[in-house]
Amino acid sequence: MKGKNKLRRQELTDGRELWIQEVFYTLQGEGPFSGQPSVFVRTCGCNLKCFWCDTDFESSTWRPSLDELLETIENIRPSFCDLIVITGGEPFRQNIAPLVETLLGRGLRVQIETNGTLWIELPESERLTIVCSPKTPGLHPDIVPRISAYKYVLSVDEVDAEDGLPARSTQKENYVMRLFRQKKAVAPIYVMPRDDGDENLNERNRALCADIAMRHGYTLCLQTHKMLALR
Numbered sequence: 001m002k003g004k005n006k007l008r009r010q011e012l013t014d015g016r017e018l019w020i021q022e023v024f025y026t027l028q029g030e031g032p033f034s035g036q037p038s039v040f041v042r043t044c045g046c047n048l049k050c051f052w053c054d055t056d057f058e059s060s061t062w063r064p065s066l067d068e069l070l071e072t073i074e075n076i077r078p079s080f081c082d083l084i085v086i087t088g089g090e091p092f093r094q095n096i097a098p099l100v101e102t103l104l105g106r107g108l109r110v111q112i113e114t115n116g117t118l119w120i121e122l123p124e125s126e127r128l129t130i131v132c133s134p135k136t137p138g139l140h141p142d143i144v145p146r147i148s149a150y151k152y153v154l155s156v157d158e159v160d161a162e163d164g165l166p167a168r169s170t171q172k173e174n175y176v177m178r179l180f181r182q183k184k185a186v187a188p189i190y191v192m193p194r195d196d197g198d199e200n201l202n203e204r205n206r207a208l209c210a211d212i213a214m215r216h217g218y219t220l221c222l223q224t225h226k227m228l229a230l231r
Helices: 066-076 097-105 199-216
Strands: 020-027 037-043 083-087 109-114 128-132 149-154 189-193
Touching (some): 020 066, 037 066, 066 097, 083 097, 097 109, 149 199, 189 199
Parallel strands (some): 037 083, 083 109, 109 128, 128 149, 149 189
Antiparallel strands (some): 020 037
């Protein structure tokens, strides 16, 4: 979207209908479940406008009922695939609680990818994983205790010398701003190179992430789905 999307507020309905960009089967390319077969549910709309975002989450007019969405997931999910990834946009902008509860009730694993600025109440389950990629200095206070892992997108000349994590705003280019850090090292940290659309820059970003991971004990995370030309 490259920061061209509309800023959309949190819209909490009963969750029986959601605005969905797409549902597709692929390999998870990032984070703690990287390489695992997954069904992705991409929700529409976001409450932030990251200037480098390369994901389309605004073009869909599909607003399926919960039953229709669940049927779509089941139609494309192989029996051996038990991982459902809810991403966006920003998933917590809509009431995804009924969707999450139903998926967990069916014995599936659910991973939610979020920027961490919004929250709705969700059940606690060992099969629910919340991966936060901070895009702002602060997060919603209620989501922080529920975060399973942090994922930071890094680019050369935009990281803090002390901890190797982002020190530039995602909303305003070249504006100095430290993004959220957890106060105690509770959840694991993944670092991922930003895709700047230029292979020379991307190579430098990858080298940066490798160096920072080794110096600070983080886990390097590559966008393997892009490397394999998957969605």
